[in-house]
Amino acid sequence: MHNVAITGTGVFTPSEVITNDELVEAFNAYADLFNAEHADAIAAGKVTALEHSSSEFIFKASGIEQRYVLDKEGVLDPTRMFPRFRQRSDDEPGIMTEIALEACKTALAQAGRSAEEVDLVICAASNMERAYPAVAIEIQNALGAGGFAFDMNVACSSATFGIQAAADMIRSGSVRCAIVVNPEITSGHLEWRDRDCHFIFGDVATATVLEREEDAKGAHFIVHSTRCATQFSNNIRNNNGFLRRNRPDGMVDRRDMQFMQNGRKVFKEVVPMVSAHILSHLADAEVEPTSLRRLWLHQANKSMNDFVGRKVLGREPEPGEQPNILQDYANTSSAGSIIAFSKYSDDMQPGDKGVICSFGAGYSVGSVLVERR
Ligand code: CO8
Secondary structure, X not given: OOOEEEEEEEEEOOOEEEEHHHHHHHHHHHHHHHHHHOHHHHHOOOOOOOOOOOHHHHHHHHOOOXXXXXXXXXXXXXXXXXXXXXXXXXXXXOHHHHHHHHHHHHHHHHHOOOHHHOOEEEEEOOOOOOOOOOHHHHHHHHHOOOXXXXXXXXXXXXXXXXXXXXXXXXXXXXXXXXXXXXEEOHHHOOOOOOOOOOOOEOOEEXXXXXXXXXXXXXXXXXXXXXXXXXXXXXXXXXXXXXXXXXXXOOOOOOHHHOOEEOHHHHHHHHHHHHHHHHHHHHHHOOOOHHHOOEEEEOOOOHHHHHHXXXXXXXXXXXXXXXXXXXXXXXXXXXXXXXXXXXXXXXOOOOOOEEXXXXXXXXXXXXXXXXXXX
């Protein structure tokens, strides 16, 4: 059995930013257009008028101030309200591969590894741009990596579940060096026309290099242990899928073909689940929660993270113990905790321990207990 180390991480951040004010202005213009177009049906009580969104609500309810996206113009066009991506031919790299490569290159450079040394690529994300061939195999090919590659989707928990899968294979010896990459183009499956959720998500790609500890070339984190758990819930759901055309309304632009959630219920049900999950993981690893130097939590909601941090540490987290990036990136699904880990781990000293934890649709929770070496 081999010790497993995280030796590099990378974050690709799109160049385009949408502030809350810009987002709300576009949404409100869309709502006005919708209400004017459906004025008679609204007056007859057959259609519900859309209410305006507000920047104050968004910041207060979530802590989000802005989000990065791959295409700002399409999202903010009130007659469109979703990104405009150039149609690519099958001979060109897909858009997920393109952003994944950027994150992979940074992570590999940090690890001091060349792509040929990688023998496992896992593309772990909350949606894939096609069914097959696997996006991971396209990334493997574009990188020039060896071995094998596969896609996995556990929504917001994809990165930690991918890390567990890679770590287990490295530990057992079937893989020597793995890269888990999370290209999250959430702007493609968010419903920007729904006031309840239009502010939640942003685009990004993250990557994590894992290898045998004995191969690590510099400072690294060992993966002490990982833990994944799932519990079925319909409270976060997207009904788009390959059986879509079998439905009588299969070709209609239905609301349930994009992200849907009951946010209040998710908040109430997931917070205790996550706190209990982390505490039982730490208890089994015989690590005192109070000895943790850092929690790199999933980045969905600031209050959610405050609750989890307080429950796990048993006190108010000190500034820096539980870094948030959601104010800048919004919720980037599986990538959120990895962005936090990548940006806020350089100052950790040998022996310092921390937990990377993601949670979301499924429900799903994944935790990775790491120690600086
Ligand atoms: N502007 C103004 N008012 C608003 C707005 C708005 N934009 N939106 C809602 N309101 C109103 C509501 O209508 C409601 O009014 P009333 O009280 O009159 O009914 C009031 O504000 C309060 O609404 P909520 O109860 O919905 O507000 P909350 O305080 O619950 O906040 C949140 C909403 C921020 C969504 C919060 O519930 C939350 O963060 N919940 C947890 C969400 C979460 O963590 N989800 C995980 C999803 S991520 C995941 O699993 C990955 C999925 C795959 C990725 C998908 C990519 C697209």
